[in-house]
Each structure stands twice: as C-alpha cells, then as structure tokens.
Amino acid sequence: MNFKTTLLSSAVLFALVGCGSDNDKKETVDPQPQTAQFTLGVSDAPVTGLKAVNVVFDSITLKSQGGEEFTFETREQDDETMPEVVNLLDYTGDDIFSLLEDEEVPAGDYQWIRADVINGDTNDLTMTSHVVYEDDSIAPLVVKRKGNDGIGEIQLDGFTLNQAGNDFVLEFDLKKSLVDPQNSDEIFLKPRGVRLENLAESQDIEGTVSEELIAFCETDNIDIAMTDGSFGHAVYLYNSDIEMPMDNYEVSEDDTPADAPLATANVVFDNEDNQYEFELAFVKPGDYQLAYTCAAHIDDAETQDEAFNLYQVKPITVTAGEDLDVSFTVSE
Numbered sequence: 001m002n003f004k005t006t007l008l009s010s011a012v013l014f015a016l017v018g019c020g021s022d023n024d025k026k027e028t029v030d031p032q033p034q035t036a037q038f039t040l041g042v043s044d045a046p047v048t049g050l051k052a053v054n055v056v057f058d059s060i061t062l063k064s065q066g067g068e069e070f071t072f073e074t075r076e077q078d079d080e081t082m083p084e085v086v087n088l089l090d091y092t093g094d095d096i097f098s099l100l101e102d103e104e105v106p107a108g109d110y111q112w113i114r115a116d117v118i119n120g121d122t123n124d125l126t127m128t129s130h131v132v133y134e135d136d137s138i139a140p141l142v143v144k145r146k147g148n149d150g151i152g153e154i155q156l157d158g159f160t161l162n163q164a165g166n167d168f169v170l171e172f173d174l175k176k177s178l179v180d181p182q183n184s185d186e187i188f189l190k191p192r193g194v195r196l197e198n199l200a201e202s203q204d205i206e207g208t209v210s211e212e213l214i215a216f217c218e219t220d221n222i223d224i225a226m227t228d229g230s231f232g233h234a235v236y237l238y239n240s241d242i243e244m245p246m247d248n249y250e251v252s253e254d255d256t257p258a259d260a261p262l263a264t265a266n267v268v269f270d271n272e273d274n275q276y277e278f279e280l281a282f283v284k285p286g287d288y289q290l291a292y293t294c295a296a297h298i299d300d301a302e303t304q305d306e307a308f309n310l311y312q313v314k315p316i317t318v319t320a321g322e323d324l325d326v327s328f329t330v331s332e
Contacts, residue, residue, distance in 0.1 A: 036107040036161035041096035044088035044172035052132035053088040056118040063111045094281040117152035156196040167199040175264045197282040205280040207326035217294035217311040232297030233267035240287035247299045247308040285320040292328045
C-alpha cells in the first residue's frame with residue numbers, strides 16, 4: 001500500500017466533507033425575526049361640565065395576525081404595584097400622556113389592540129375609573145364592553161408596526177364616548193369614541209371662530225340656549241362625501257354612523273390671544289368637511305337631536321406633513 005497516496009486521498013475526502021457541512025449550515029440558518037419599537041400614549045377631545053375624567057389603565061395587549069398576544073402592564077411611575085391613573089382632561093388637543101415607551105414586539109400587521117381598564121366601583125372610587133363633576137361630586141366610569149373578569153375593554157382593530165419607530169395614540173373623543181344613562185349612578189365610556197392613530201401619519205387642524213359669527217349663531221339659536229343662557233360651541237369633522245352631516249348618535253354599540261362626526265373639538269376663548277380657538281389633533285391626510293356649531297350642548301351621544309344644527313360648514317384638505325389652519329367668519 002502506498003501510505004502517502006492513502007493519506008492524501010483521506011485528506012481530500014475530509015476537506016470535501018467539511019465544505020459540504022459549511023454549506024448545509026448556511027442553508028439551514030433561520031433569519032432573525034424583524035422587531036419593532038412600540039410607543040403608546042393617550043389624549044382626548046374634552047367635554048364640558050366635568051373637572052376630571054380619570055381612567056385607570058391596567059394593561060395594553062396587542063394581537064398579531066398570527067394570533068400571538070403581547071401584554072404590557074401599565075403602572076404608576078412612582079409605584080409599580082399601582083395601575084396607571086390618567087385624567088384625560090389634562091391631555092387635550094395634541095398633548096399626550098405616555099402609557100408605553102419603546103416596547104419591543106415583532107414588526108408586521110396586527111389584528112387588534114386592547115386597553116384593559118379598571119371599571120369604576122362605588123366602594124373604591126379613588127383607585128377605579130371615575131368622573132368628577134364641577135360641583136366635586138363623583139360618579140363611577142364604566143367601559144361597557146367587559147371581559148370575563150369584569151375589566152372594561154377598549155379594543156380597536158387593524159394596524160401595522162414597521163421596523164422603524166412606531167408612535168401611536170389612543171384619542172378619546174369624550175363627546176362621542178361618554179354617556180350618562182337615566183336611572184343609573186354610573187357614567188358609561190363607549191369604545192366607539194376612541195381612535196388609534198399613528199403620529200407619523202396624522203396632522204393637526206387648528207383655527208379660530210370670529211366673535212361676530214358666534215354672536216349670530218347664538219341669536220339664531222336662542223330657543224335652544226341652556227337655562228343660564230349659554231351655548232356649547234364646537235367644531236365637527238366629517239367625511240367629504242357626506243351630503244347631510246348629523247350630530248353624534250348611535251346605531252350600534254361599536255359603530256359610528258357614516259353621517260356622524262369623525263371627531264369633535266370644543267371652541268374655547270383664549271385670554272392671551274383674545275380670540276375663540278379650537279384644535280383637532282391626530283387627523284389622517286385627506287378631504288373632509290369641517291363645521292362650526294353653537295348647539296353642541298344638546299348633542300346626545302346616543303340619539304339624533306332634531307334641534308341640533310351646523311351653523312357653518314366648509315370643505316378642507318389635510319395634507320401629509322402639514323398642519324392645517326382654518327378660520328370661521330361671517331363673510332364666508
């Protein structure tokens with residue numbers, strides 16, 4: 001036997017086998033899953049007659065298209081044993097309170113997001129959701145959709161998380177979502193008045209209403225004034241194709257009628273600027289109708305109000321990357 005030839009053949013065979021093993025390893029290596037950073041805050045469009053709308057957030061859950069759920073507890077910064085209590089009236093317009101910051105989750109499409117809320121309890125109003133009226137009286141705040149454990153659930157469908165940063169906000173439109181039912185000591189918070197918006201894909205609408213237009217509206221609607229002679233001044237946002245925009249009303253628990261407003265904002269007097277102003281935050285780019293009314297005080301969130309009217313309506317276009325300024329005046 002030629003020992004040198006045998007040794008050389010073995011070396012070549014070993015080298016070939018080694019090369020094959022490296023290729024096999026390269027082919028079977030699984031790609032790293034793509035991740036996303038997820039940030040979530042809350043904000044609101046306020047209502048009149050309340051000093052506080054305290055919502056107690058217990059957790060946030062995301063469900064992917066594949067069915068996997070990711071749950072994050074929401075806790076007070078100075079006491080991690082306590083759920084997060086947020087007075088929504090402290091965060092109006094484009095002001096945001098952060099519930100989650102840069103949580104890592106898989107990138108991709110998600111079926112829904114759900115905020116679990118600790119419903120109001122008359123036996124423990126300080127640590128459960130509640131509203132405070134202007135006379136300092138308190139009422140429990142209850143999300144009507146409940147899980148098996150009685151926790152209120154605010155669930156919103158369909159969103160996408162990219163590999164880049166993802167900053168979202170839960171926008172509470174309290175005119176649409178708060179309901180004061182008869183013969184009950186509770187205030188209901190309905191999820192239909194809550195929107196999930198991506199900050200990277202939304203803009204603000206800001207503007208003014210002239211004092212002259214406000215005076216004309218009040219004069220023309222004196223028969224629906226409140227007992228103290230005051231009115232509810234607000235702006236309402238509608239889809240551009242709605243022929244007869246209506247007030248807030250309910251057809252079903254979860255759906256907003258097509259001719260009802262997409263969002264609302266109060267018109268308030270700014271002492272520094274000496275003018276009546278409004279702000280609608282987190283609006284997607286597109287064509288809309290924006291309306292001013294002084295009849296917002298009679299707008300019941302559940303029923304159509306025959307006396308409700310829009311005093312001035314105008315078409316607007318929200319452009320990506322640009323906030324919009326709108327003025328309501330008598331000359332228009």
